[in-house]
Amino acid sequence: MEPKFGRYRPDARLRVTAPDGVVAMILVEAKTTLNARDVPAVLTQLQQATPIAAEAPFGPPLVVSRYIAPRSRALLAEAGASYMDATGNLRFVLERPAIYLETAGASADPWRGPERETRTLRGKPAARVVRALVDFKPPLGVRELSKRSGASLGSTYRTIDFLDKEALISRAEGGEVVAVKWPDLLLRWSEDYSFQGSNQVTAALEPRGPERVVEKLLGSEAEYAITGALSARRVTELAAPRLATIFTPNPDDLAESLGLHQGGAANVLLARPFDDVVFARVDEEAGARYAALSQTAVDLLTGSGRYPAEGKNLIAWMSANEADWRG
Numbered sequence: 001m002e003p004k005f006g007r008y009r010p011d012a013r014l015r016v017t018a019p020d021g022v023v024a025m026i027l028v029e030a031k032t033t034l035n036a037r038d039v040p041a042v043l044t045q046l047q048q049a050t051p052i053a054a055e056a057p058f059g060p061p062l063v064v065s066r067y068i069a070p071r072s073r074a075l076l077a078e079a080g081a082s083y084m085d086a087t088g089n090l091r092f093v094l095e096r097p098a099i100y101l102e103t104a105g106a107s108a109d110p111w112r113g114p115e116r117e118t119r120t121l122r123g124k125p126a127a128r129v130v131r132a133l134v135d136f137k138p139p140l141g142v143r144e145l146s147k148r149s150g151a152s153l154g155s156t157y158r159t160i161d162f163l164d165k166e167a168l169i170s171r172a173e174g175g176e177v178v179a180v181k182w183p184d185l186l187l188r189w190s191e192d193y194s195f196q197g198s199n200q201v202t203a204a205l206e207p208r209g210p211e212r213v214v215e216k217l218l219g220s221e222a223e224y225a226i227t228g229a230l231s232a233r234r235v236t237e238l239a240a241p242r243l244a245t246i247f248t249p250n251p252d253d254l255a256e257s258l259g260l261h262q263g264g265a266a267n268v269l270l271a272r273p274f275d276d277v278v279f280a281r282v283d284e285e286a287g288a289r290y291a292a293l294s295q296t297a298v299d300l301l302t303g304s305g306r307y308p309a310e311g312k313n314l315i316a317w318m319s320a321n322e323a324d325w326r327g
Contacts, residue, residue, distance in 0.1 A: 010049045014062060018097030024059045026082070026094075034065040035165035039075040046081075059094045067109045071166050071188060119162060121192040124275040125155030130189050131277050133160075133169065134182045134294040136327050141176045150277070183315050186297050190311075194302035195227070195245065198274045202251035203266035206258070210244035210267045216258045217246075218287040224248040225282045227291040227299045229307065232314045234285060235293070235321070239306070244268045245299065247278045247291065281327075293318055293325050 014026035027046050034042070046061040062082040068089055076083045082092045088105025112119060121130060132149035133140070140148070146156040160177060163169045168188060170179040195201070206213050214230060228245035229238055244267065248254045251270035252262075260268055273279070281292045291299070293314065300311030318325060 010046065010061075016059075016094065016097065016099070020097075022097045024057060024094055024096060026059055027061045029061060029063050031063065031065045034063065034068055034072050036069065036071040036075055036167040037165055039063075039072055039079070039167065043076075043079055043081060057096075059096075062092065066111060067106065069109070069166075070107065070191070071168075075167065121159075121162075121189050124277070125151040126159050127189070127193065127275055128277045128280075129156055129159040130185060131280060131292070131294055133163075133177065133180045134185060134326075135281055135292060138180055139172070139176050139178050145177065150280075182294075183319060186294065186315060187301065190298050190301040193298060195271065195299040196269070197302070199247070199271040199278075200251075202255065202262070202270045202272075204255045204260035204262045204268040204270060205264065205266050206244065206260055206268050210241050213244040213246070213258060213260075213268055214288050217289075220254075220257070222248060222250070222254050222257060223279065224254060225279050225289055225291040225295075227278070227296050228303065229300065229310060231290040231293075231296040232300060232310060234283075234290065235324075236310075236314055236317045238310055238313075242267065242305075245271065245303075247271050247273045249273070 010027040011030045012028035014028055016024045016026065027049055029042055029046055031042065042063060043061070060080050060082055062084065063076055064084050066086050068083050068085040073083055073089060073091070077091055084090045084092070085105060087110060088103055090101060090103045090105070092099060092101040109119070120126070128149040128151040129145065132145055136148060142156055142160065143153065145160070146153045149156065151159070160169060160171070163185070164171055166188065168181050168185045169177050172178050210230065214226065217224065217226070225247045226244070227247060228243060229241035230244055232238060233241065246268070248270055249272060251272055254270055255262055278291060278295055283290045283292065290296070297311050297314045297318065300307045300314060
């Protein structure tokens, strides 16, 4: 029986037949390119195409493209859809007959051209724009965002265009940013930034424990910002920190002034930052200086052991108490 489609006709139908005779039909939508912001529209089209009558039940739809980026894949999987691209990224799920296939292909578009379009959140300009989008409430015009972030106007334009395609922000017709999915934005940033990978980190030891470092920093004239668990515990309940993680332009000088031991076991990480953005909008509390919660969260997310979970707990607190920290 030929199915009677809804208002939209899919690009193809896939028939799956199990050895026991169980049959399922799959609607297929093919896209040359697929940005994350386009995923809801594609899924709506497929929903509108669901047949009114058919010979067999229809399973979750399948979206096919030349390359499907990680965030687009995550949104499709979250919606229960299957996907497949030409690099080998595949997720195919059916309840009846029971099928679950998942393979990983390329993590970056191999057909990307030489244009200057931003396709990553690595580097200084992207970090500055991300921090500003998280720290300040919209609406934010591009020029205002450039001024607040310290990134050039061109870099700001390219970064917000990328974030728009990733469905992490919403823009008005004039280009103004009117909404930011900042928890998802921090998670996406953590894919391209890491505390130990992006900064130059020096390990040291405070024999009396990492919390003693905070006491030693009181009144220090050195430039620094405490991040990680010692920063997050100001607003969330955490287990006793195992590490003190601190940004400073001169790790060796700070280690010497604090009387830390270098070499061997370590419970202090002193990081020469990849950019001064880590010092943007620091909080001073009880005489010590702490990195902004947005910076603290991404540093925890990119840590090891229990730190990613603590980063997510901090983001949960930030979501519930946005008025207490967001400008």
